[in-house]
Every structure is written in C-alpha cells, then in structure tokens.
Amino acid sequence: xxxxxxxxxxxxxxxxxxxxxxxxxxxxxxxxxxxxxxxxxxxxxxxxxxxxxxxxxxxxxxxxxxxxxxxxxxxxxxxxxxxxxxxxxxxxxxxxxxxxxxxxxxxxxxxxxxxxxxxxxxxxxxxxxxxxxxxxxxxxxxxxxxxxxxxxxxxxxxxxxxxxxxxxxxxxxxxxxxxxxxxxxxxxxxxxxxxxx
Numbered sequence: 001x002x003x004x005x006x007x008x009x010x011x012x013x014x015x016x017x018x019x020x021x022x023x024x025x026x027x028x029x030x031x032x033x034x035x036x037x038x039x040x041x042x043x044x045x046x047x048x049x050x051x052x053x054x055x056x057x058x059x060x061x062x063x064x065x066x067x068x069x070x071x072x073x074x075x076x077x078x079x080x081x082x083x084x085x086x087x088x089x090x091x092x093x094x095x096x097x098x099x100x101x102x103x104x105x106x107x108x109x110x111x112x113x114x115x116x117x118x119x120x121x122x123x124x125x126x127x128x129x130x131x132x133x134x135x136x137x138x139x140x141x142x143x144x145x146x147x148x149x150x151x152x153x154x155x156x157x158x159x160x161x162x163x164x165x166x167x168x169x170x171x172x173x174x175x176x177x178x179x180x181x182x183x184x185x186x187x188x189x190x191x192x193x194x195x196x197x
Contacts, residue, residue: 045183050085051078053184064093067105072113083187084122096195118142125188127181128164137169168196
C-alpha cells in the first residue's frame with residue numbers, strides 16, 4: 001500500500017513538472033533559449049492622431065479637453081503634423097476651471113479656450129530622449145509663450161530615475177508629466193495633471 005502511494009505521488013509530481021514545462025508551449029510562450037536578456041521596449045506608437053487619441057479617452061480622463069477642443073474649433077491644431085501636445089487630463093483641466101472661476105467649459109470664452117489650448121501645443125516633436133536636466137526652451141502655438149521641457153532626477157536616485165517636467169519659460173511653476181512619449185501619427189503626446197499658471 002505504501003509503495004503504491006509513493007509511486008502515485010511520484011507520478012503526480014512528474015506529471016505536474018511535465019505539464020509545467022509544456023504549458024509554455026501550450027500558451028504560446030517560448031522558453032528562454034539562453035541567458036542573454038533581450039530587451040523589448042514598449043511600443044508607444046498609435047495608429048491615430050492626437051485628436052483621435054483624446055477623443056478615444058473622452059469617457060475616461062479627457063472629457064473636458066475634448067469638449068474644449070470642439071467648442072473652440074481647434075481640431076485641426078490637434079491633427080497637424082510635427083507637434084508636441086502637452087495634454088491636460090480632467091484633473092488638470094478642472095484645476096484650470098477652478099483657478100479661473102468657471103463653472104464649466106461652456107462658460108469659458110472661446111478666445112480664452114483657444115489661447116489656453118495653443119499654449120499647450122509645442123511646435124516640433126520632443127520626446128524625453130531629446131531632453132536633459134537643462135531646460136529646453138520650446139515655442140508654443142501662442143507666439144507670446146514659450147515652455148521649457150526638462151528632466152529632473154528623483155529625490156532618491158538609486159535607480160537613475162528621472163521625472164519629466166514642463167515649466168512656463170521664465171516662471172517657477174512646473175507640472176509633472178504623468179504619461180510621456182505617446183506617439184500618435186502626427187507628433188508626441190505628454191499628459192499632465194496640473195495646470196500651469
């Protein structure tokens with residue numbers, strides 16, 4: 001009886017090991033062939049324009065921005081080639097509305113909406129690969145406003161981690177980029193969740 005129990009346990013263990021080894025093949029996973037690490041970066045390219053990306057997120061976290069773009073009639077600006085879009089999510093846009101004492105996007109004068117949106121569109125494409133810790137002065141669609149884009153090392157720099165910031169040129173207020181380097185077909189998107197005052 002004891003011998004049958006031991007044999008049964010060994011067969012079960014052997015079966016589990018075999019299933020474990022075969023499961024990689026069954027689930028479409030390849031076994032590692034050697035000890036070399038093969039880096040596979042995340043693909044941030046999208047098969048849509050910046051406007052289409054914002055439209056796709058209108059029910060998630062960009063409803064106010066989507067409403068503002070359509071109300072101001074500046075959709076073309078978000079479909080123009082070779083642009084960097086500093087995109088405000090709903091948190092950032094709400095802080096703008098609160099700071100300016102507007103009850104909603106529909107109460108903001110169209111002239112002010114256009115000015116705001118133009119201040120967040122940079123001429124040229126800038127990913128974090130083009131940035132350093134030294135602020136890079138960039139021109140927005142608003143001729144009177146430049147931004148600075150730069151990286152800043154983490155307070156506890158144990159992993160060489162850098163954060164991406166946007167600042168009004170010549171000002172001290174900054175905003176942290178929460179999502180960076182999204183690449184629609186017409187430029188680059190960086191998402192912020194605070195409003196630059």
